Amino acid sequence: MKKLTLMLLGVTCLLTACGGNETKEAAAPKKEEVVKIGATAPLTGPVAIYGVTATNGSKLAMEEINKNGGVLGKKIDFIVLDSKGDSTEAVMAYNRLVDEGIVAFIGDAPSKPSLAIAEVAAQDNMPMITPTGTQFNITEAGKNVFRACFTDPYQGRILANFAKNNLKVKTAAIVVNNSSDHSNGVTEAFLKEAQALGIEVVAKEGYSDGDKDFRAQLTKILPTNPDVLVIPDYYEQVALITTQAREIGLKSTFIGPDGWDGVAKTLDPSAYEAIENSYFTNHYSLDDQSEKVQNFVKAYRETYKEDPSSFAALSYDAAYMMKAAIEKAGTTEKQAVVDALKGLEYDGVTGHLTFDEKNNPVKAVTVLKIVNGKYTFDSIVEAK
Incomplete structure (x- = not known):
């Protein structure tokens, strides 16, 4: 009788354990699928004024994108790390983002860290857009590297x-x-x-x-x-x-x-x-009365309580360009996104652009005149 009782207790324990596991698995929340996009910028250091405003622009875009359904039906997990404006720090930050599982990269703000990252990103075939790195040879690092700004x-x-x-x-x-x-x-x-x-x-x-x-x-x-x-x-x-x-x-x-x-x-x-x-x-003027520009300026002012710089506008465009490329590709597979960027035609805050054979944008240039400390619109020089 004692042996039979122990056997029954053992069976009961096994059933309870099995039932417990089933209950735990059923109750576990389903992990939301996200698309991870990384960025670096100098958030501290001597050129932080560029990095902070650039990051504000891209963050604003990502927030808008997520409010409107994200990309490929998934929310974007936008991860930004501080490069401090230093090439070594920038590469270290980029490598951490790769470890996080990013599928695309936006950055950096200054040219030197942008070039340093581009040389590493080329080895990964990581889809990359530098919003504001104007140094000519950045995009020569690899066919995966693009820029939103014009060159020096x-x-x-x-x-x-x-x-x-x-x-x-x-x-x-x-x-x-x-x-x-x-x-x-x-x-x-x-x-x-x-x-x-x-x-x-x-x-x-x-x-x-x-x-x-x-x-x-x-x-x-x-x-x-x-x-x-x-x-x-x-x-x-x-x-x-x-x-x-x-x-x-x-x-x-x-x-x-x-x-x-x-x-x-x-x-x-x-x-x-x-x-x-x-x-x-x-790259653009606050005085531009186009709906796209004025909607951006209004949203930026409401969010950050200041006027958006050209760095903010370029980074905002870069974020939307990456979204457009991923959607055009229909996947986050790297080569597909790179191919989609190559053929992209985009109308943004900083103008209409396509990419040339060096992945540099073909776009117009805005010339601003400083009057009483204000940057006033002077003229547009069309790309040739």
């Missing part, structure tokens, strides 16, 4: 044409950051195009990263009295150079590339005179 050399050519055709200049001088691929890329293209257009370059002076005093270079330029001074660098240096140029009495009109975006924020309003009536190439 393209900006240099546009600036020369704008100076000749819009400003009617005869002479130009240039002050170049010899440590910057961005600055050198714009400079070389400007010089070549200026020569072809008959603009006399009367002076060229250089400096290095970290320099704060540019008076020696500007004093050499002063007696040449150029119609325009080209300053192809980022906003921090531009703020210093323009202020010091006015201090020594230089009267030239200042022009530059998209790295200028942010210069007004850097200067105190009392110093706006230094950049008054300056021009720079950019």
Whole structure:
């Protein structure tokens, strides 16, 4: 009897255990399928102003996409890591994203970390769009690498044409950051195009990263009295150079590339005179009255309580371009997405674009004029 009782207890325990497992499995919540897309940007460090605004733009797009059903019927899990504007940190962050299982990548903001990531992403055949990396050779890293912005050399050519055709200049001088691929890329293209257009370059002076005093270079330029001074660098240096140029009495009109975006924020309003009536190439204008632009500007202002920079607009477009490519491919398989990007025709906040043979966008350029610290629309230069 005792043996029979033990046997019955054992059977009961087995049945209970089995039943318990079935109940647990049935009660376990079904894990939601997501599409993981990664991004890096300098969220801290000296160029964080670019990274934060770029990330805000892409996050806004991803939130809108998810509210409207996601991609391929799945929500996007958008993972952003801090690259600190450093190439080594950027590659480490990208590798962590790969470990997380991303199927596509958006980033980085500056050119150097973008190039460093592109060289690694090419080995993975990871679909990649850099929203704002303008250095020419980024997309040459691999057929999987695309960009939403125009390149440094393209900006240099546009600036020369704008100076000749819009400003009617005869002479130009240039002050170049010899440590910057961005600055050198714009400079070389400007010089070549200026020569072809008959603009006399009367002076060229250089400096290095970290320099704060540019008076020696500007004093050499002063007696040449150029119609325009080209300053192809980022906003921090531009703020210093323009202020010091006015201090020594230089009267030239200042022009530059998209790295200028942010210069007004850097200067105190009392110093706006230094950049008054300056021009720079950019990717869109807040004054553009198209519905697409104004809807973006409204949503961004409501979310972040400030005006969206061109970095935000480009990153917003890059996010939607990646969504469009995945949907066109009908899958997240890497080569299919890359192929879809290659043939993409996209109408975004920063204009209509297609990709050329180097995966660079064919698109128009907006030229902005600074008036009372505001970036006002001046003209559109169509892509040729």
